[in-house]
Amino acid sequence: xxxxxxxxxxxxxxxxxxxxxxxxxxxxxxxxxxxxxxxxxxxxxxxxxxxxxxxxxxxxxxxxxxxxxxxxxxxxxxxxxxxxxxxxxxxxxxxxxxxxxxxxxxxxxxxxxxxxxxxxxxxxxxxxxxxxxxxxxxxxxxxxxxxxxxxxxxxxxxxxxxxxxxxxxxxxxxxxxxxxxxxxxxxxxxx
Numbered sequence: 001x002x003x004x005x006x007x008x009x010x011x012x013x014x015x016x017x018x019x020x021x022x023x024x025x026x027x028x029x030x031x032x033x034x035x036x037x038x039x040x041x042x043x044x045x046x047x048x049x050x051x052x053x054x055x056x057x058x059x060x061x062x063x064x065x066x067x068x069x070x071x072x073x074x075x076x077x078x079x080x081x082x083x084x085x086x087x088x089x090x091x092x093x094x095x096x097x098x099x100x101x102x103x104x105x106x107x108x109x110x111x112x113x114x115x116x117x118x119x120x121x122x123x124x125x126x127x128x129x130x131x132x133x134x135x136x137x138x139x140x141x142x143x144x145x146x147x148x149x150x151x152x153x154x155x156x157x158x159x160x161x162x163x164x165x166x167x168x169x170x171x172x173x174x175x176x177x178x179x180x181x182x183x184x185x186x187x188x189x190x191x
Contacts, residue, residue, distance in 0.1 A: 034147055036060070036168035039138050044095070044124035045111045059089045059189055060164040062142065064096045064130040064155045066103035067113045071159040071176050075118035081180035082122040089189055091122040094138075096130040099158050103127065130155045142170060163188050 039052045063078060082091040095110045097103040105113065107126050114120035128136035131143075131154045141147045142162050143154035148170040151162075156175065163172040172188040179185070 034141060036141070036164045036170070039141075041128075041138065042126040044093075044107050044126055047107075047126070050123065050125070055090050055164075056168070057166050059166060061089060061091045061189075062138075062162040062164070063091065063093050064098075064139075064158060064160055065093045065124075066096065066099065066158040067105060067110060068102040069099070069158040071157070074159050074179060075114060075120055077179050077181070079118055079120050079122060085189075085191070086122075093120070093122060093124040094130065094136075095124070095127040096155075096158070097127065098129055098131050098155070102158060161185070 037053050037056060040049045041052070042048070043050050061078075063074075065075070066072065078091050078093075082089070093114075095103045095105075095107075103110065110127065111124065114124060128139070130136065130139040135143075135154070139154065143152060145152045151170055151173055153173045159176045161172075161174040161178060162170060163174070165171045174185060174188075
């Protein structure tokens, strides 16, 4: 049974790697219908509402995350990036159980896992759905070109990245395998 489950997970990860498009960038003439700053979401710990207005003037990287995924070690990469650049760039984590149930825990379990294993200090939010019929409104905005002005790409797996500029406009989408030290990502952020 263990070998069978391991094989299924490996096939899923490999499948997601081959099916992912390369990064996408906002075209010059795109105009969004709403602002990123219109959102308020519940923090993972404490449950208080976080108003995205507080991120004005900084670039924002949004990650859909999971604790039991082959990409989970990216938590360490994104935490290091956040510590180094949080004066200019904010990293936001959104736990989601959409891909092979790789984020089954409660908010408290997820928070404890992230702190214990990766020392995560960047803002994390209550678990949501990032695709499908119950997709959270933030991810509807991120993946509907009628709302964000150009992008129609929803997460294809855990740890997909969206970049929002200092004015609240979605500018880039990156697939799961992209890390903060990748040249294309660094260029998108302006580093």
